[in-house]
Amino acid sequence: MRPIGPRALSAGLAMGVGLSAVPFAPGPGLGAAAAHADPVADAKRQATLVDQEDQRIMQTRSVLAAILMIGGAATATWKRPQIFGSAQGKTLVLPAVNSGKSYTVADLQRYGGKYFQRQADGSYVLGIHVFLADGAKLLLQNPSGGPFTLRMGSVPGAFSSIVSFGGSIQISGTQRSPAQITSWNPQSRQPDTQVADGRAYIRAVGGDFKMKYAKVSNLGFWSGRTGGIALTGTDRPASAVKHLNKDQRHANKKQRVERNKNGGSGGGGGPGDIETEKPGGTATHVPAADLVTGAIDNSTISGDAFGLFVSGSNQTQVTNNRIENSLVNGLVMHRFAKNANISNTTVTGSAGDGFVLSRATEKVRVTNCTAERNGHNGFTVNGQALAVGPSASGESLESFGDSSINNSVAKDNGHYGIELMGGDKLSVQNSKVIGGDMGIVVRSGATAVQISGNQLTGQVRQGIALRDGVEDASVAGNTISGPHTGVYMRNASGKLVGNVVRGATSHGISLIGSAGGSEVRNNTLSGRGTSAVSSSRAHGEVTKEDNDTDHWTDTASLWMKAQRYMTPLNMIWAAVLLMVAFSMFRARNGGLRIGRTGLHPYALQQPMEKRQVWSLPRRRGGPGQPPPGRPVAGRPMPGGQPAPGRPGQPAPRPMPGQPVAGRGVPGQPVAGRHASPPPPGGPGVPQTVPGGVSGANGHGPGANGGNGNGGNGAQGTGGNGKRVAGPPQPQGAPPVPPVMPQPRGPQPVAPHSSQTTGPRPVPPPQTPPHPTPRHGVPAPGQRKGV
Numbered sequence: 001m002r003p004i005g006p007r008a009l010s011a012g013l014a015m016g017v018g019l020s021a022v023p024f025a026p027g028p029g030l031g032a033a034a035a036h037a038d039p040v041a042d043a044k045r046q047a048t049l050v051d052q053e054d055q056r057i058m059q060t061r062s063v064l065a066a067i068l069m070i071g072g073a074a075t076a077t078w079k080r081p082q083i084f085g086s087a088q089g090k091t092l093v094l095p096a097v098n099s100g101k102s103y104t105v106a107d108l109q110r111y112g113g114k115y116f117q118r119q120a121d122g123s124y125v126l127g128i129h130v131f132l133a134d135g136a137k138l139l140l141q142n143p144s145g146g147p148f149t150l151r152m153g154s155v156p157g158a159f160s161s162i163v164s165f166g167g168s169i170q171i172s173g174t175q176r177s178p179a180q181i182t183s184w185n186p187q188s189r190q191p192d193t194q195v196a197d198g199r200a201y202i203r204a205v206g207g208d209f210k211m212k213y214a215k216v217s218n219l220g221f222w223s224g225r226t227g228g229i230a231l232t233g234t235d236r237p238a239s240a241v242k243h244l245n246k247d248q249r250h251a252n253k254k255q256r257v258e259r260n261k262n263g264g265s266g267g268g269g270g271p272g273d274i275e276t277e278k279p280g281g282t283a284t285h286v287p288a289a290d291l292v293t294g295a296i297d298n299s300t301i302s303g304d305a306f307g308l309f310v311s312g313s314n315q316t317q318v319t320n321n322r323i324e325n326s327l328v329n330g331l332v333m334h335r336f337a338k339n340a341n342i343s344n345t346t347v348t349g350s351a352g353d354g355f356v357l358s359r360a361t362e363k364v365r366v367t368n369c370t371a372e373r374n375g376h377n378g379f380t381v382n383g384q385a386l387a388v389g390p391s392a393s394g395e396s397l398e399s400f401g402d403s404s405i406n407n408s409v410a411k412d413n414g415h416y417g418i419e420l421m422g423g424d425k426l427s428v429q430n431s432k433v434i435g436g437d438m439g440i441v442v443r444s445g446a447t448a449v450q451i452s453g454n455q456l457t458g459q460v461r462q463g464i465a466l467r468d469g470v471e472d473a474s475v476a477g478n479t480i481s482g483p484h485t486g487v488y489m490r491n492a493s494g495k496l497v498g499n500v501v502r503g504a505t506s507h508g509i510s511l512i513g514s515a516g517g518s519e520v521r522n523n524t525l526s527g528r529g530t531s532a533v534s535s536s537r538a539h540g541e542v543t544k545e546d547n548d549t550d551h552w553t554d555t556a557s558l559w560m561k562a563q564r565y566m567t568p569l570n571m572i573w574a575a576v577l578l579m580v581a582f583s584m585f586r587a588r589n590g591g592l593r594i595g596r597t598g599l600h601p602y603a604l605q606q607p608m609e610k611r612q613v614w615s616l617p618r619r620r621g622g623p624g625q626p627p628p629g630r631p632v633a634g635r636p637m638p639g640g641q642p643a644p645g646r647p648g649q650p651a652p653r654p655m656p657g658q659p660v661a662g663r664g665v666p667g668q669p670v671a672g673r674h675a676s677p678p679p680p681g682g683p684g685v686p687q688t689v690p691g692g693v694s695g696a697n698g699h700g701p702g703a704n705g706g707n708g709n710g711g712n713g714a715q716g717t718g719g720n721g722k723r724v725a726g727p728p729q730p731q732g733a734p735p736v737p738p739v740m741p742q743p744r745g746p747q748p749v750a751p752h753s754s755q756t757t758g759p760r761p762v763p764p765p766q767t768p769p770h771p772t773p774r775h776g777v778p779a780p781g782q783r784k785g786v
Helices: 006-016 039-070 072-078 105-115 246-261 558-565 568-585
Strands: 082-086 089-094 116-118 124-126 129-132 137-140 149-155 161-165 168-172 179-184 201-205 208-212 214-217 228-232 274-276 285-287 293-297 300-302 306-311 317-319 322-324 331-333 341-343 346-348 355-357 365-367 370-372 379-382 404-406 409-411 416-421 427-429 432-434 438-443 450-452 455-457 462-467 473-476 479-481 485-490 494-497 500-504 507-514 518-521 524-529 531-539 542-545 552-554 687-689 721-723
Touching (some): 039 072, 039 082, 039 089, 039 129, 039 161, 089 105, 105 116, 105 124, 129 137, 161 168, 168 179, 208 214, 300 306, 306 322, 409 416, 416 432, 462 473, 485 494, 500 507, 507 518, 507 524, 524 531, 531 552
Parallel strands (some): 089 129, 124 149, 129 161, 137 168, 161 201, 179 214, 201 228, 208 293, 214 300, 228 306, 293 317, 300 322, 306 331, 331 355, 341 365, 355 379, 370 409, 379 416, 404 427, 427 450, 432 455, 438 462, 450 473, 455 479, 462 485, 485 507, 494 518, 500 524, 507 531, 518 542, 524 552
Antiparallel strands (some): 116 124, 274 285, 485 500
16 A cells, blocks of 8 residues: 555545534644734633533434434345544444454454555554444554554644544553654644644443553543543443353353452443442442443653543553643543452653542552652542532542552652542552652541551641541551641641651641640650640640650750640639739738737627627707707706807807817717716716616726616616716706726636636727717707616
8 A cells, every 4th residue: 555645634634523614734744833822712622622622522322322223134245344423524434243353453453544645664544533332342452463653633723533432442562662642743744742733542341341451642631531642431321231142241240249249349340230338429329331341551641731541440550651731631540440359550741630539539559659750749639529519510528548659669749749638438558659849638628548658858838738628537657857847736636656857947747726636655756856746836735755856956945835835724724823922922911921820810800799889869859959968049058158149049050179068078988878988077976866767878897897788778776876076967867877998908708708808998989980969968848768
């Protein structure tokens, strides 16, 4: 066959994808300027191309299914490889063969015609979309056993693809001569490096995909399913069961029953399998035939949009591969990828993350893998639920988990070495993290995470960070060298046991916020900073014991050390203690409490019978009478002198401080009320008082030895006695009870008496607390018993 030239290939490619109306002008770099003119326009263009690809695949599958259902001669005619046309381009459709034989490179030459040509250098150029129907198989390898090279046409405005829908794709090379697949621009005679106008890709929707000893480069654009090499499941029922006869179906059923008895599971199972899983975000009943299975081994993928994209898969095996310089992420396990095994694979130079285990992935094991010099994280594991409330698709609110990263290396990545977000029972064990802003970061409410036996070196900030709602984490046996902070916990809880931190420059272990239930035990911390274990900013019960900080140099200032103990609870207790101390040392009556032991609490009080009693006036009974004790004009005053003023009118009030006749001197007790004896030579003379005089009002002794009861002048008894006369008494006035002298100082008390003894009472002030009643003693007519 005569090889075709670049112009003919480009024209054929454009016609094959239905874009023949697009003008073609040869020359290198066609469309490159427009591709980078406007990033927003480029994004819209790529998203539109992805949507057109989805429509083309669905239309092709629908047409093929309708033809096969007609039956008869028409179906036999259409059940052969042929080219379908649609608004989105032309597609070479390869239906299943009853014999189960695989399509080969020779078949592509036969049925593809001008759209699949062999070049002079032995390579093949594909210029059309290829669709592999349910049950069909495609084998891409050199028929002669030598090197196999496939160049998938990709020019501005047109590109080729290979898509299997329920079929099987196998790409096979040898260790010495690996199969090579790349995009190809026939004008520049170089791989297509522009993605804004679309680029060739390979995709398996359901079914099976195998690739061994291959080199794949510069494929894919925009989305994961068109990102290069994509293995995706389908939510549409597969029809592989239609291609099995009765004996085959019975044999498959027997195998399934036997496998279920042994507790095993196959790689996606066969038609009719139903896998019942614990609800965890995926559908509870998943048809196994609709999941894709695959194996990628000993291959190199470079320059793809997504190096390898897997979703809706079961038991995919990715081993001994190298993925380089991906435009987005390197290896992505996406929605509903489960039971996958990724081992001995290196991802380097990706613009985004190296390895990504997205939400709704379960039981994915990453072992002996390396993520190096990627733009973002080395490894990212996201176990969060697909929804946090009601959703249109009715997704479960359960999180995902049981994935692990073991014996792997994350080196010099742009952001974190390893990041775990949400999920349950995720683990990172026996791995190395070198460089990066942080080593291992666990966040977003992850539960029961296990981080053990890892070695972390050269992180800028934290070696291991647990934050934002992480619960019941286990961090044990890790070695962290040279970070700002060894282990950092913020609003998280976990057990930090047996870790070694060396050369930290701020904290060995730092706890902030809610950390209740956490344990920090048996860690060895060395370095130089403000504290080896910092928990002053944490609250909740934290157990700290048996940590070795002998080689830690504390650089905290005195104020910082004081702040460690200035917690709210400590401040409250300090205030209570200060109040107690102040009460102990405060002064009372000019003296201190210290040394004043045994002081009676009522030592300074006086008995009631020793207090001074003051006479209170009694109001006259009739109306119009002057107040008691106040002289009336025209009436005789004590001593026989008439009161000043007009007759019948009350005498004028005395000036303040001036004594009133018959009332004594202000500030002195009234005679008969426990008053002291008058000075010698005073006006009073003894006189005889008849017995039976009523007792005085108040709480004091009655006249002539009779005791009055206080109150309203209870009757007292007694014999004749003498008293010391006071001031002259008016004519007809009743006798005044005698005033008995009162000794000063403590008095002897009879045995069993209730009277309290004490020091000498303080003498009364010159001015009593309450002034002497202004009206003096009661008038003579007011006393009872006269």
